Structure formats: structure tokens, C-alpha cells
Amino acid sequence: MGIQIYINNMRILFILCYGWEFGGGETYTRELKKYLINKGHTVKIFSSNNNPNFEHFSDYEFNEINIKPISSILSLFNPISYLKLKNVLKEYKPEIVHIQAIDNQVTSSILLPLKNENTLMTFHSASIFPIGSNLYTGKMNKKYFDKYLYEKIKYRITSFLLHKYVKQFIVPSLYFKNVFENEKFNPISVIHLGIKIDKKIVKDFDNKSILYIGRLEEEKGVIYLIKAMRAIVNKIPDCRLTIIGDGQCKGLLLNSIHKFKLENNIIIKQKIPHFEVNRFYKKSSLLIIPSVVNESFGLVGLEAMSAGIPVIASRVGGIPEWLVDGKTGYLVKPANSKQIAKKVIYLLSNKELIKRMGENARKRAKQFSIEKHVKEIENVYMRVIEKTKL
Numbered sequence: 001m002g003i004q005i006y007i008n009n010m011r012i013l014f015i016l017c018y019g020w021e022f023g024g025g026e027t028y029t030r031e032l033k034k035y036l037i038n039k040g041h042t043v044k045i046f047s048s049n050n051n052p053n054f055e056h057f058s059d060y061e062f063n064e065i066n067i068k069p070i071s072s073i074l075s076l077f078n079p080i081s082y083l084k085l086k087n088v089l090k091e092y093k094p095e096i097v098h099i100q101a102i103d104n105q106v107t108s109s110i111l112l113p114l115k116n117e118n119t120l121m122t123f124h125s126a127s128i129f130p131i132g133s134n135l136y137t138g139k140m141n142k143k144y145f146d147k148y149l150y151e152k153i154k155y156r157i158t159s160f161l162l163h164k165y166v167k168q169f170i171v172p173s174l175y176f177k178n179v180f181e182n183e184k185f186n187p188i189s190v191i192h193l194g195i196k197i198d199k200k201i202v203k204d205f206d207n208k209s210i211l212y213i214g215r216l217e218e219e220k221g222v223i224y225l226i227k228a229m230r231a232i233v234n235k236i237p238d239c240r241l242t243i244i245g246d247g248q249c250k251g252l253l254l255n256s257i258h259k260f261k262l263e264n265n266i267i268i269k270q271k272i273p274h275f276e277v278n279r280f281y282k283k284s285s286l287l288i289i290p291s292v293v294n295e296s297f298g299l300v301g302l303e304a305m306s307a308g309i310p311v312i313a314s315r316v317g318g319i320p321e322w323l324v325d326g327k328t329g330y331l332v333k334p335a336n337s338k339q340i341a342k343k344v345i346y347l348l349s350n351k352e353l354i355k356r357m358g359e360n361a362r363k364r365a366k367q368f369s370i371e372k373h374v375k376e377i378e379n380v381y382m383r384v385i386e387k388t389k390l
Contacts, residue, residue, distance in 0.1 A: 012043045013094035016101040019047035019058030024299050025124040027274045029100045035374045060088045082109040096381050103127050108158040111165045118384045122170040172297040173318025194373025208239040211284040213300050216247030221290035224337045231341035243268045281307035289313035292334045305361035312343045328361040
């Protein structure tokens, strides 16, 4: 009887860095909250108040300080988030605390008041590892060497406290399970991310539109997609690439588009709310994920597949766990514009093949439903609660 009570009404607190749609982790957390509430649970979100210009979905927030060098100190250990969380725990009394991210000013200090809580953490990325390390990028990046020692100190503190206070770790892919197990993070469960499967979408693959959705940062490899467009446009002059996102590399990408004289073939649109993404899936024939680092999973690719769109993606991280090479799209070498161009040209030139791959992609995506994901999350919560009761 006790188990049933917890299943029907758990008080859950999510912790993450940003209370707005910064990236996939934030979108995931907001959507997971909705589904858990629909199943009868009470769910609140704790985050910083970063970027007030965007609509926030947090229930509790602490004040972020962006004055250097104070911000550098606070990103190492932040007493502001510690004190705020301590008050939230006292007021809300959660039965489950689920950390979705530790980064920026949501530092390891938030772990100190959690010593008596049923605390879990999902690793959506490798951001806790030192920037520039082989764990974060897949190779040592000398560019970040000046930051490496600071990042290493931060990782040592965070890692120690995570091992001490977190009772269960979750990762979205088998690839990430191996990465974090090697760093002695245990116990650890693999729960693939889930998506909402919409009704069948009727697509017209006559259009020559391809799509990229994501942050415009170096590790996302968008520059290699833009370089690939030179060869693609040479073979398919009416091909159009829509890039949706924002980030530090936006200026570089705009300059490259101008340099390669691709202004008529490539458009960069500002980041849009997640609920608007479907209209771009409906009018696109392909989605490209040109990442050059080891993605934990690649949720946007799975969403595109659910809309009947084949995906061309780098063979990195957890992507091969949902993208079946040659059946639902193609896997290519990272940082390889030539391979991207070759696969795009081949698919856009074969209407029947791209249509068949789109059908395969949709069938594959159905194996990753959000309902299945939420049930697996609930089961992990229950296991943690039951261990505490023993």
C-alpha cells in the first residue's frame, strides 16, 4: 500500500542551471514536469534567474551574479544557491530531488543541503568534466589549457560531493554509461530520452529543404555543414538550409555564408520556442546533426525522425543508439563536410529512398515514446525511495 501512495503522488524537485529554454536539457526538464504532473505527482523546478529576457518556467530561483571576478568564484562554489535551496527544501519537503544539471552558478554547493534527501542526477552532457579534457571533447584541446586547472579543481569538488550525496545516477545512452562508470559514478541507470509521437505527418519530399536545430557553438560543428553546402548547391542549386539557433559562433557562420556566396541558400533564424519546431519539421526533407563532440543522445534528431524525416548525423556519443545507419538516415565522420555533402546529395536525388527512410525513421522513433520514458523514471524514483525505507 505504501508503494502505491508514492507512485500516485510524489513530491519531486528538479534542479537545473537555467529556468528558460537554453538547450535540450531545459526543454526536456520542462516537458518531463508536465508528464509527471499529469500522472498525479507534484513537481517544482529550482534554477538561477539567468537571462530574465526569456520566459522562465522555474518555480524557485536564486539571484545570479555576473560581475567578474565574483562570478568566477561563484561558479566554483556558490553560497547563494546553497542558502536558497536550503529554504526551498524546508518549505517544499520533496520526496525526490532530481538534479538535471550542475554548471555555471548552480554549483556543487547545492549538494550540501541534500545529504538527507533522496537525490538523483541525470547527466545530460559531459559538462561537469574539465573543459578541454578528453572526457569532455573526445580529445585534448590545447585551446582551453589556460582554463583547464581551474576546471579540474571544480571537477574534483563536484565529483567528491556527487559521490557522497547522490543516491542514483541516470544517463540517456549506453555510451554515457561507460564514460561515467569509468569515473566511478554508481549506481547508474540508462534511460533513453523520450519524445511525443504525433499523428502521422504527410510529407512531400519534392522540396529540397534541409534543417539544423541547436546551439551555434563550436562543438556543434555547424561550420562543416555550411562548408558542405558549397558542394550540395553545386549539384542541387535549389537546395535550402535553415539553421535555427543562437550562440557564440553565429557571427563566424554568417561570415562564412557570405564568403562562400551562399546567402540565397542558407538562412539563420533566431532560436524559437520548442512548440514551434514542428512546423519546420513538416516542411523539411532532412535534418543534419554535424556535432564534433560526443553527444549524450541527440533528442532533436529523434524528434525529426518521429516527424518522418531521415537524419544525417556525426557518428559520435549516443547518436548511433537511435539512428540506424542506412535505414533511418546516415552516420558520417565528425568534421567531414565531404561526407555530409555526399549523403545529402544522394538522398535529395532519390525521392523514393528518402521517403522510405522517413517511414523507417518514424517507426524507429516510436520505440522512444515519452510515456515509456516517464514510466522508467518513476520506477527509478521508487527504487530510491524503497532503499531509503529499508
